[in-house]
Amino acid sequence: MDFVAILAGVAGTRFWPKSRARRPKQFLSFGGGGPLLVETFERTKLVAPPARTLVVTAAEHAESAARLLPQLPRGHVIGEPAGRDTAAAIGLAALLVSHPRGLPGARSDASLLVCPADHVIGPPERFAAAARAADELLARHPERIVVFGIRPSGPATGYGYVEQGAPPGAGEGLEAFEVARFHEKPTLEKAREYVASGRFLWNAGIFAFRASSMLAEIAGQMPELARALDEAAGSLGTSRFDGELARVWAALPKKSIDHGVMEGARRRAVIVPDYEWDDVGSFAALARARKADAAGNVALGGCVALESRGNIVDAGDGLVALIGVDDLVVVHTDDVTLVCRKERSEDVKRLLDEVKRRGGLDRHL
Amino acid sequence: MDFVAILAGVAGTRFWPKSRARRPKQFLSFGGGGPLLVETFERTKLVAPPARTLVVTAAEHAESAARLLPQLPRGHVIGEPAGRDTAAAIGLAALLVSHPRGLPGARSDASLLVCPADHVIGPPERFAAAARAADELLARHPERIVVFGIRPSGPATGYGYVEQGAPPGAGEGLEAFEVARFHEKPTLEKAREYVASGRFLWNAGIFAFRASSMLAEIAGQMPELARALDEAAGSLGTSRFDGELARVWAALPKKSIDHGVMEGARRRAVIVPDYEWDDVGSFAALARARKADAAGNVALGGCVALESRGNIVDAGDGLVALIGVDDLVVVHTDDVTLVCRKERSEDVKRLLDEVKRRGGLDRHL
Numbered sequence: 001m002d003f004v005a006i007l008a009g010v011a012g013t014r015f016w017p018k019s020r021a022r023r024p025k026q027f028l029s030f031g032g033g034g035p036l037l038v039e040t041f042e043r044t045k046l047v048a049p050p051a052r053t054l055v056v057t058a059a060e061h062a063e064s065a066a067r068l069l070p071q072l073p074r075g076h077v078i079g080e081p082a083g084r085d086t087a088a089a090i091g092l093a094a095l096l097v098s099h100p101r102g103l104p105g106a107r108s109d110a111s112l113l114v115c116p117a118d119h120v121i122g123p124p125e126r127f128a129a130a131a132r133a134a135d136e137l138l139a140r141h142p143e144r145i146v147v148f149g150i151r152p153s154g155p156a157t158g159y160g161y162v163e164q165g166a167p168p169g170a171g172e173g174l175e176a177f178e179v180a181r182f183h184e185k186p187t188l189e190k191a192r193e194y195v196a197s198g199r200f201l202w203n204a205g206i207f208a209f210r211a212s213s214m215l216a217e218i219a220g221q222m223p224e225l226a227r228a229l230d231e232a233a234g235s236l237g238t239s240r241f242d243g244e245l246a247r248v249w250a251a252l253p254k255k256s257i258d259h260g261v262m263e264g265a266r267r268r269a270v271i272v273p274d275y276e277w278d279d280v281g282s283f284a285a286l287a288r289a290r291k292a293d294a295a296g297n298v299a300l301g302g303c304v305a306l307e308s309r310g311n312i313v314d315a316g317d318g319l320v321a322l323i324g325v326d327d328l329v330v331v332h333t334d335d336v337t338l339v340c341r342k343e344r345s346e347d348v349k350r351l352l353d354e355v356k357r358r359g360g361l362d363r364h365l
Numbered sequence: 366m367d368f369v370a371i372l373a374g375v376a377g378t379r380f381w382p383k384s385r386a387r388r389p390k391q392f393l394s395f396g397g398g399g400p401l402l403v404e405t406f407e408r409t410k411l412v413a414p415p416a417r418t419l420v421v422t423a424a425e426h427a428e429s430a431a432r433l434l435p436q437l438p439r440g441h442v443i444g445e446p447a448g449r450d451t452a453a454a455i456g457l458a459a460l461l462v463s464h465p466r467g468l469p470g471a472r473s474d475a476s477l478l479v480c481p482a483d484h485v486i487g488p489p490e491r492f493a494a495a496a497r498a499a500d501e502l503l504a505r506h507p508e509r510i511v512v513f514g515i516r517p518s519g520p521a522t523g524y525g526y527v528e529q530g531a532p533p534g535a536g537e538g539l540e541a542f543e544v545a546r547f548h549e550k551p552t553l554e555k556a557r558e559y560v561a562s563g564r565f566l567w568n569a570g571i572f573a574f575r576a577s578s579m580l581a582e583i584a585g586q587m588p589e590l591a592r593a594l595d596e597a598a599g600s601l602g603t604s605r606f607d608g609e610l611a612r613v614w615a616a617l618p619k620k621s622i623d624h625g626v627m628e629g630a631r632r633r634a635v636i637v638p639d640y641e642w643d644d645v646g647s648f649a650a651l652a653r654a655r656k657a658d659a660a661g662n663v664a665l666g667g668c669v670a671l672e673s674r675g676n677i678v679d680a681g682d683g684l685v686a687l688i689g690v691d692d693l694v695v696v697h698t699d700d701v702t703l704v705c706r707k708e709r710s711e712d713v714k715r716l717l718d719e720v721k722r723r724g725g726l727d728r729h730l
Binding site: 307318325332334336338339340344347348354358361 | 687
């Protein structure tokens with residue numbers, strides 16, 4: 001690929017108290033090779049060099065991101081003045097790799113791989129192979145927008161699904177298909193049907209396309225975003241750009257790339273990579289990503305347990321001690337401990353609402 | 366009373382991770398008026414002024430204790446070079462309040478009230494009244510050693526018991542009895558018998574006596590300790606004292622005042638104070654000392670809970686968040702979190718053995 005854009009804009013509360021408003025998930029380590037953003041960057045370096053890589057993140061996190069990625073040239077971390085969901089972030093990336101006053105090497109038909117900063121993918125070589133397959137597919141079908149679809153390991157209800165159509169052919173020994181349809185997160189019943197059919201893939205949020213194709217789809221389907229990008233482009237490469245971007249971004253509605261572009265795009269394809277993938281959507285993912293001990297406990301950091309089974313522990317730099325407890329998520333940070341029944345981890349959001357309601361505890365959010 | 370000696374030598378692991386090797390229980394606050402040692406000092410000031418008060422603690426904690434009690438004159442915090450249990454600590458206190466080169470005002474028949482630094486007692490006025498009753502009893506029976514015995518609220522197996530004999534009479538409207546016998550911590554069955562008999566009291570570890578009586582009992586029953594005190598006394602008031610004490614203390618066996626003196630003492634009495642008493646022996650004591658919320662959760666510090674019942678939480682300066690968990694003890698500190706089923710809190714000691722065995726985690730002990 002000519003360029004890689006890493007989307008590091010996710011806020012999310014599912015990892016509180018490990019993640020905070022000022023320290024979102026992509027800046028955290030989940031037991032691999034450092035923070036997820038750094039792991040992602042190390043992986044995308046196999047696809048494009050740092051000089052052809054950009055990171056789109058929230059303005060307030062731009063400095064942290066730049067510090068974590070010293071190999072990235074100055075100006076390659078783009079701080080969005082406000083989170084406007086993935087369509088806007090991807091549109092902005094497409095603008096920057098295609099506009100003459102964008103990144104060095106930008107050209108209108110530059111190919112771009114877009115991927116989230118907060119997924120666990122391995123091994124990296126297979127990720128690179130999938131990107132090469134996307135490249136080959138784009139060489140034959142330059143107008144398509146390619147999405148990566150993961151062959152489901154079960155009827156997950158937390159992901160959108162891509163329904164596959166006829167195979168347009170891909171390289172690297174990987175399967176590729178036309179996209180019959182995009183489907184939103186399903187009910188469990190629906191998810192079971194999808195998986196049983198063998199024709200549904202998880203939408204993993206990774207896209208490959210030529211910038212011109214994406215901007216054409218945006219122009220056709222999201223005129224408001226297209227106009228905003230046009231207006232921002234007017235000051236691209238000048239000191240007025242940040243202010244202009246803030247102005248036009250403020251008025252934009254939030255829309256995901258799936259809703260805004262992919263569902264209605266005319267020319268699409270889905271590639272099925274063969275790497276291991278985890279979106280690390282909750283602490284329960286630790287139980288997949290890390291080996292459990294003999295008692296079925298999975299721990300990041302120091303953990304000592306007596307007569308305790310099936311717990312998921314993140315001790316950070318500290319120590320978590322368990323006595324006689326089962327099936328808990330225990331997350332220790334300097335100032336906060338969360339103790340949550342494993343199947344209740346979705347309720348962290350509700351808990352944070354309660355923390356806000358109570359008042360006086362904002363420093364822990 | 367002429368003098369008060371506060372025994373602040375307890376190490377103990379039952380409050381780990383709130384208590385540590387370097388920050389024992391008596392230096393911690395359990396939701397009352399500051400650290401237990403300070404609460405104790407505020408209470409004993411009603412019995413004797415700071416100039417007539419001494420604190421016996423471990424040498425390594427002497428500085429912390431002195432810092433917490435700025436009203437105490439210099440030299441009134443005695444750091445034991447090694448912990449030798451209560452008989453040695455009380456013998457040392459008796460020496461200091463009776464020897465001509467001991468504390469200002471020392472004289473051989475000085476009366477001394479000895480009490481642990483880590484109990485919760487209230488209200489303070491009733492404690493003072495019990496001390497006055499002991500004083501009156503000592504005025505009539507100067508040779509007795511008086512122990513405070515708490516009327517049991519249940520068949521506790523964690524305390525020694527004092528079996529009462531005939532009443533020798535006490536003041537302040539309090540009961541007092543001869544001591545028929547001291548009993549060690551009983552089995553549950555025994556404890557039930559004790560409580561049913563109505564003649565057994567909890568040994569609360571508070572003693573009142575004239576220094577001369579205590580030193581005479583030590584001379585008769587604990588010749589080794591008596592010799593050690595004699596040798597140390599030789600350098601009392603000189604710069605050699607600390608070194609001498611270290612030397613003689615090193616060779617002493619550990620023995621409690623109950624085993625070493627009280628069980629065999631000739632003249633004893635037990636006074637039954639009418640204050641509220643809690644030895645704060647485990648986190649479960651928090652459930653007694655503090656009011657539970659509507660869901661039966663008891664918390665020190667910040668705690669937010671969803672669908673959680675009957676938990677005991679100590680969040681320190683931080684926040685503990687609970688989702689869907691019942692009957693746990695959760696203790697959060699900067700570097701360690703303990704999550705323990707409520708009825709298992711006795712196993713913290715075993716857990717610490719495991720922490721030691723594992724190695725590399727000593728900084729959390």
